[in-house]
Amino acid sequence: MATGFLTDTTVCIGCKACEVACKQWNQLPADGYELTGDSYDNTKQLSGTTWRHVAFIENPKKRRLTGDVDLVALAEGVTEPLPGGAELDALGRWAFMSDVCKHCVEAPCQQACPTGAIIRNEFDNVYIQPDVCNGCGYCVPACPYGVITQVPHDGRAFKCTLCYDRQKDGLEPACAKACPTDSIMFGEVEDLKVIAAERVQELHDKGYSRAYVYGTPEVGGTGGIGGNHSKFILMDEPETYNLPRHPFLPQEKVKGGTIASMVAGAVLGAVVALAFRDQGR
Amino acid sequence: MSERTRDQAQQSNGSVETSHHPATDPERKDKGYYGIPPIKHAHWTWQIPVYFWIGGIGAGVHLFSTIAQILGHKDEDLIRASRYTVLGTMILSPVLLIWDLGRPERFYNMLRVLKLRSPMSTQSWSVFAFGTLSGLISARQAADDGLLGDDNLLVRLVKLVPARFLSILSLPVGLNVGSNTGNLISATSVPLWARNWLFMGPTFLASGLSTALSWLSLVLHLTHSGEKKTMHTLHRAEKATILIEAGLIAASLIRMSKWSKPLFSREVAPLFVGGTLIGGILAPFALLFGKESRPKSILASVLALAGGLAFRFAIIKGGRISADDPEAYFTFASGDSAPQPEDKV
Ligand code: SF4
Numbered sequence: 001m002a003t004g005f006l007t008d009t010t011v012c013i014g015c016k017a018c019e020v021a022c023k024q025w026n027q028l029p030a031d032g033y034e035l036t037g038d039s040y041d042n043t044k045q046l047s048g049t050t051w052r053h054v055a056f057i058e059n060p061k062k063r064r065l066t067g068d069v070d071l072v073a074l075a076e077g078v079t080e081p082l083p084g085g086a087e088l089d090a091l092g093r094w095a096f097m098s099d100v101c102k103h104c105v106e107a108p109c110q111q112a113c114p115t116g117a118i119i120r121n122e123f124d125n126v127y128i129q130p131d132v133c134n135g136c137g138y139c140v141p142a143c144p145y146g147v148i149t150q151v152p153h154d155g156r157a158f159k160c161t162l163c164y165d166r167q168k169d170g171l172e173p174a175c176a177k178a179c180p181t182d183s184i185m186f187g188e189v190e191d192l193k194v195i196a197a198e199r200v201q202e203l204h205d206k207g208y209s210r211a212y213v214y215g216t217p218e219v220g221g222t223g224g225i226g227g228n229h230s231k232f233i234l235m236d237e238p239e240t241y242n243l244p245r246h247p248f249l250p251q252e253k254v255k256g257g258t259i260a261s262m263v264a265g266a267v268l269g270a271v272v273a274l275a276f277r278d279q280g281r
Numbered sequence: 282m283s284e285r286t287r288d289q290a291q292q293s294n295g296s297v298e299t300s301h302h303p304a305t306d307p308e309r310k311d312k313g314y315y316g317i318p319p320i321k322h323a324h325w326t327w328q329i330p331v332y333f334w335i336g337g338i339g340a341g342v343h344l345f346s347t348i349a350q351i352l353g354h355k356d357e358d359l360i361r362a363s364r365y366t367v368l369g370t371m372i373l374s375p376v377l378l379i380w381d382l383g384r385p386e387r388f389y390n391m392l393r394v395l396k397l398r399s400p401m402s403t404q405s406w407s408v409f410a411f412g413t414l415s416g417l418i419s420a421r422q423a424a425d426d427g428l429l430g431d432d433n434l435l436v437r438l439v440k441l442v443p444a445r446f447l448s449i450l451s452l453p454v455g456l457n458v459g460s461n462t463g464n465l466i467s468a469t470s471v472p473l474w475a476r477n478w479l480f481m482g483p484t485f486l487a488s489g490l491s492t493a494l495s496w497l498s499l500v501l502h503l504t505h506s507g508e509k510k511t512m513h514t515l516h517r518a519e520k521a522t523i524l525i526e527a528g529l530i531a532a533s534l535i536r537m538s539k540w541s542k543p544l545f546s547r548e549v550a551p552l553f554v555g556g557t558l559i560g561g562i563l564a565p566f567a568l569l570f571g572k573e574s575r576p577k578s579i580l581a582s583v584l585a586l587a588g589g590l591a592f593r594f595a596i597i598k599g600g601r602i603s604a605d606d607p608e609a610y611f612t613f614a615s616g617d618s619a620p621q622p623e624d625k626v
């Protein structure tokens with residue numbers, strides 16, 4: 001049995017309740033008071049102390065609409081053809097997205113971890129054992145989604161545990177519990193897949209043809225990673241949400257690099273041996 | 282909608298500026314989220330590049346002295362200098378590595394599991410094994426040198442250590458210490474490193490060998506020891522190795538293509554172009570030509586050693602810039618440039 005998240009960004013209202021619930025439940029320290037000026041988002045990104053992060057995506061550049069535009073209709077978010085041939089995708093005007101660890105099927109962080117601190121637990125979630133991690137930090141650049149950081153003052157690396165402790169007690173993760181619009185859904189990965197497909201179909205039927213699921217091996221390509229156990233329904237290019245289009249498994253080439261190094265070792269050894277030529281006499 | 286905006290809209294003949302669906306905006310060029318890096322850079326501080334450098338020297342010195350022994354080259358000074366050097370590097374390496382840990386007191390967890398897919402794991406085991414073996418080999422050397430006193434039980438025990446055999450045995454592990462550092466950084470999501478998975482290990486190994494040869498000739502010069510023919514061999518090997526290193530760096534740059542840009546940035550170019558390419562490769566190579574002389578050789582050694590250190594710093598710093606650049610990562614992770622499962626090798 002594998003559990004995971006499905007984060008439907010189309011119904012996210014940007015309330016950040018998930019961020020707060022996560023911080024509270026997991027007793028994560030504050031990150032300081034910073035006013036970034038990046039929309040209303042002052043927490044910026046995922047880190048060792050921010051395991052859910054809600055992105056506020058707006059575009060500062062304006063598009064000039066021409067024609068006799070019905071401003072009231074615009075404000076109300078109408079998607080029907082607008083007067084004067086103007087186009088506007090109401091949902092796309094301001095997108096929110098609650099980001100989280102993707103709980104990769106072939107997790108790069110787990111493969112990187114030299115201490116074996118990162119494991120798959122009984123819920124098939126990627127879990128860092130805090131009593132094993134020695135803070136080498138190798139998982140940090142290994143993660144293709146920039147999820148993990150090493151926490152200063154503590155020294156160890158942290159990320160979303162998918163509320164391992166709550167799951168053990170039969171509870172859903174704090175973020176999913178707190179989400180008022182059910183943008184964050186928690187459940188078995190297989191069930192969530194079905195829900196995601198249905199929801200995307202529904203969105204397509206309503207005319208939002210750009211909706212898709214991010215985090216399945218087929219869509220949103222996860223080269224070598226084999227998909228994500230926390231998936232997202234997105235309405236725009238992955239990059240808009242700061243997600244890579246085709247994340248890759250960095251360990252894919254360890255074997256190749258090692259073979260190349262062996263060849264190099266042999267060649268350099270031969271060069272040294274040749275340098276000794278005529279020297280023995 | 283405020284009245285003012287409505288008025289403006291009416292005045293401007295019904296056209297109005299609104300926010301919009303970003304993907305449909307033809308003017309939109311920026312990608313990503315307010316320029317915040319989509320991946321996180323490694324937090325490693327100076328200990329790591331210094332370790333890469335020192336470990337490379339240890340590996341290279343061991344390669345040279347082992348081959349000398351295999352070929353029956355009997356220069357006691359060379360063997361002695363080599364064995365103590367390797368021991369020194371293998372004492373410093375774990376110190377530097379443990380220093381950089383967030384929880385240094387848990388360093389032993391590195392030897393909790395062995396994971397062949399994690400270069401950090403194989404690296405830890407290699408340093409452990411190479412360090413242990415070099416400890417034994419150096420103990421034998423110390424006993425032979427009379428540093429352990431004469432003819433006590435310890436000396437008699439240590440003299441049982443088959444130093445030459447252990448040297449050959451530890452050669453593959455030692456080489457892994459030198460090259461695996463390159464594979465370690467390329468097995469990450471950082472474009473500059475990941476793109477160069479094919480040449481990173483070999484380049485680190487070649488650079489390690491060139492610094493090692495420089496170190497040996499420097500030590501032998503400064504201590505006025507070593508046979509003339511050893512020096513000659515060292516210089517020959519140095520020249521060849523520098524050439525190979527230069528070739529590998531060139532191949533790396535070609536492979537990294539546009540993702541090599543950070544190496545030529547204002548912050549890293551002095552280290553990479555000035556320190557590595559000019560100071561560490563061109564200058565020593567030029568100095569090693571012509572008539573051999575002691576000052577020239579010493580200068581060449583110092584330059585090559587410094588160049589090797591600059592190279593490690595350049596690669597680590599370049600990787601940081603690469604990781605912090607959303608554009609680099611997005612372009613890397615959107616096409617076939619990133620390592621793909623179906624790739625050859
Ligand atoms: S998203 Fe990153 S931290 Fe989460 S499982 Fe994947 S590699 Fe690990």
Ligand code: SF4
Binds near residue numbers: 134140157
């Ligand atoms: S920082 Fe901790 S969890 Fe991350 S790779 Fe190192 S030991 Fe593993």
